[in-house]
Amino acid sequence: MAAAPGSNRAFWQTRNGVLLASAIVSSAAVWWVIAWPVASFANIAAHQGHFMLTFAHMLGGSGMLIFGAANLYLAARKTRFALHRRVGQLYLATGAFGATTAIVVTLSAAHKSGLILTNSTLSLATLGSAWLVFAALGWRAGRNRRFASHGDWMIRSYVLSWAFVLCRFASPVPEIGQLGGGQAFIWLSWVLPMMVCEIVLQWPQGARKG
Template structure:
């Protein structure tokens, strides 16, 4: 039997959280085959010969954060399989930290330069690289705040920061997909597409999370 938090009624599996889980997994599988499959099969190795180890680590971490993030949000919302919530959360944070950290390093190091290198020179970093590094930093910040809130038993804030971190997880996917679209070339070197891929989703997410906070307060009797 699954353990449920005391005083919390377990919801049906056929619920909005269950539907969202199915949609997240289905779209995640599609995105994984488009982005991660060439890496896990080594088909993309020749395009990243000097730094393929970092790309592979980024793929492993991204896979964990993409699917475990969806699973843990479902567990937290539905209270089903809640005894696994902490373990899944640790794996999600670990995989995401690996993916975000490797993304930041790959963005800042001149690994794609004519003369590849691994030493970071911040004065030589391009605009698109800064935008990618900021996306990775935003995910790390959201994950750290979610972890801190859970440690301090502020579960309302923990839930919100986990939602923000998962929105940023999908921003990694979105910016990769946008980069393959010819129309994005009209936005310049690609930095605008990266900024838009996470600024717009996190902005909309914040509106959704804070909507009830600004609702009309019912008058006291």
């Protein structure tokens, strides 16, 4: 692998490379645990009556993670801009599909025996809406050639992509139920990552002037 611009080290030996490699490995593990049972039609019975909607969400969410990671790599390399644009379009298309189906699923009666509109439902619907808004702002910034702003919004959207994964992956953990039936965790699963993301993105803006 060629060295990243301005560096004598290979990209995968840099901080961004290590973080991206970690995201790819963890995405593969999470996809195998969460998405594969749906993709292989192994748990149709668990989603009786709404399996096709769940399958559609799995496709969108998978594209969101895969194309998002690929585009972060291309953006970090600062090469092959035409490919970066095409992969970005796939990320936005599959991500919008995944976020929209997530909103539809959470607002439906699937896996609910009582009220459909709950604290958890509102949190997940807000998370999906936030992804759509952040992605739209990133698309708008890129279209207007505001590339620094475009990059920041895309990073924010990818953090929210992982918030979907974190929420789904941790929900079966028994201890989560101690936080108000998991409702507090549903909010924290994406609010806290966004706080950390914002600190990282905005930290250079407050640096001492040279």
